[in-house]
Amino acid sequence: MSMLHDMDSTAFTILGxxxxxxxLSELRDEELHVGELVAKLDCTQPTxxxxxxxxxxxxxxxxRVDAQRRVYHLKQQPFKSLDDWLEPYRQLWNRNLDALExxxxxxxxxx
Amino acid sequence: MSMLHDMDSTAFTILGxxxxxxxLSELRDEELHVGELVAKLDCTQPTxxxxxxxxxxxxxxxxRVDAQRRVYHLKQQPFKSLDDWLEPYRQLWNRNLDALExxxxxxxxxx
DNA sequence: ATTTTATATTCCTTGACACGTATATACGTT
DNA sequence: AACGTATATACGTGTCAAGGAATATAAAAT
Numbered sequence: 001m002s003m004l005h006d007m008d009s010t011a012f013t014i015l016g017x018x019x020x021x022x023x024l025s026e027l028r029d030e031e032l033h034v035g036e037l038v039a040k041l042d043c044t045q046p047t048x049x050x051x052x053x054x055x056x057x058x059x060x061x062x063x064r065v066d067a068q069r070r071v072y073h074l075k076q077q078p079f080k081s082l083d084d085w086l087e088p089y090r091q092l093w094n095r096n097l098d099a100l101e102x103x104x105x106x107x108x109x110x111x
Numbered sequence: 112m113s114m115l116h117d118m119d120s121t122a123f124t125i126l127g128x129x130x131x132x133x134x135l136s137e138l139r140d141e142e143l144h145v146g147e148l149v150a151k152l153d154c155t156q157p158t159x160x161x162x163x164x165x166x167x168x169x170x171x172x173x174x175r176v177d178a179q180r181r182v183y184h185l186k187q188q189p190f191k192s193l194d195d196w197l198e199p200y201r202q203l204w205n206r207n208l209d210a211l212e213x214x215x216x217x218x219x220x221x222x
Numbered sequence: 223a224t225t226t227t228a229t230a231t232t233c234c235t236t237g238a239c240a241c242g243t244a245t246a247t248a249c250g251t252t
Numbered sequence: 253a254a255c256g257t258a259t260a261t262a263c264g265t266g267t268c269a270a271g272g273a274a275t276a277t278a279a280a281a282t
Binding site for chain 1: 117118120121123124125126127128129131132135136139185186187190191193194197199200201203204207
Binding site: 163180 | 227
């Protein structure tokens with residue numbers, strides 16, 4: 001039960017780099033090729049390419065070839081893993097919601 | 112609209128350390144003091160204390176004092192931020208679900 | 223008051239990684 | 253074929269963070 005949800009920390013290491021996080025953010029709504037990412041994030045091209053390699057190897061992105069261009073887009077799997085990892089922590093606020101509800105019920109009953 | 116959900120990468124940097132991730136995992140179901148964490152994760156005490164400081168400074172955990180002991184527990188805020196950050200990426204699978212639904216509807220209609 | 227227990231902090235060393243520059247590869251255009 | 257464009261890779265360098273050992277702090281027990 002708690003064996004599920006136990007996650008390798010490497011995914012977080014990958015997201016812990018500001019430029020990589022921005023790359024993912026830029027790719028949320030549209031596919032982009034390397035040059036476009038270089039322009040949007042004003043980094044050098046090698047920097048972007050290296051970050052893209054890291055993201056590719058970790059399965060966060062994928063690219064299709066369009067002539068000399070590589071067009072990158074997001075893959076869902078690692079994000080789903082994050083969502084699963086987060087699941088057991090959601091009780092932190094659900095629990096509080098329950099407590100609030102109980103409190104409000106209590107108030108109601110004491111009227 | 113996309114300004115919300117844009118997250119500082121430091122939270123991920125913090126989660127990118129295996130021992131810290133395990134500390135959070137251990138604290139999911141129960142409060143623990145430092146000594147208990149040292150035992151569970153077999154690290155040296157200074158290592159655990161240093162990781163706890165990082166987690167404290169980032170708001171992931173909090174501790175109450177019990178005599179010489181510091182009893183640590185999770186705080187919800189950073190986890191909620193992660194949940195919010197994840198939100199726009201959920202369309203990656205919702206979108207696919209929609210596509211699947213459409214496909215199935217299509218199949219249905221063609222009977 | 224002294225000693226023991228529990229935790230935090232400091233200093234040092236080492237390893238990982240991010241960036242820049244330069245270069246390689248591959249496709250397109252002329 | 254030669255040149256230009258688009259992307260990837262290699263190498264050297266600097267920064268930062270993790271871990272170990274030693275020490276500091278604080279409360280408890282004797």
